Amino acid sequence: MATNVSQLKRTRIDLADDVKRRMIELLNTHVVHLTDLWNQTKLAHWNVRGPHFLSYHEMLDTLAAHLVEAIDDVAERATALGGVAGLPIQDLAAQTKLPKWDLSVTKDVEVLKALADRWAVVANEARKFIEESEEHDSDTADLFTEVSRQLDQDLWFLEAHIEH
Ligand SMILES: [Fe+2]
Structure with a gap:
């Protein structure tokens, strides 16, 4: 787990410190994997080759842009809770x-399969973190839900390009 929680800052959010620490840990772990997935999606975007190059190239950039948004939202929830983000x-x-x-x-198909495998790891982590957070912090759980929904939709886009 990614941890940088020793420096918990005071906030006016009235969650218990141990809840904040746990949420920050989950959020920063997810930032690590979203950021790695963003990098790998760009590597796929730049290097994919095949007869439908342009459609893959453009789809991968759209998916990478969704990850940039998710990274920012997840990281900023960690700071809002008094943590150090990223x-x-x-x-x-x-x-x-x-x-x-x-x-x-x-x-093309091999690139998209490799990316779908990695995408699934991150999407399934988001789902696991919804469960882990919903009991303690419904706002963090809601954020993981939003991220999870987009990750699942984009995983569908990848899978639909490689499987009938
Ligand atoms: Fe590009």
Whole structure:
């Protein structure tokens, strides 16, 4: 888990400190994986090749843009709760549980399959974090729900391009 919660700042939000710490931990863990997924989606966007290049290239950029929005919303919930949001890229690389992107894979269907596999890890993490947060902090749970819904929809877009 990504943790940088020792420096909990005072806020006027009346949740207990241990709840805030736990939510910040979940939020920062998700920031790590969303950021890694964003990077991998851009690698796919830049390097994908095939007869339908342009449609894949453009779809992948739309998906990457959704991740940028999600990263910002999730990180800022961590700061709103008094935490420190995010990590330097060097620390983030050590914390991510996504497989490393293979730059030698450029064939369209293989690229989209590799991305769908990683997308599912992050989408399923969001769903797990809804469950973990809803009992303690309905606003954080609501944010994870919003992120989860978009991740699931974009996973469908990836899957629809590779499977009948
Ligand atoms: Fe681009």
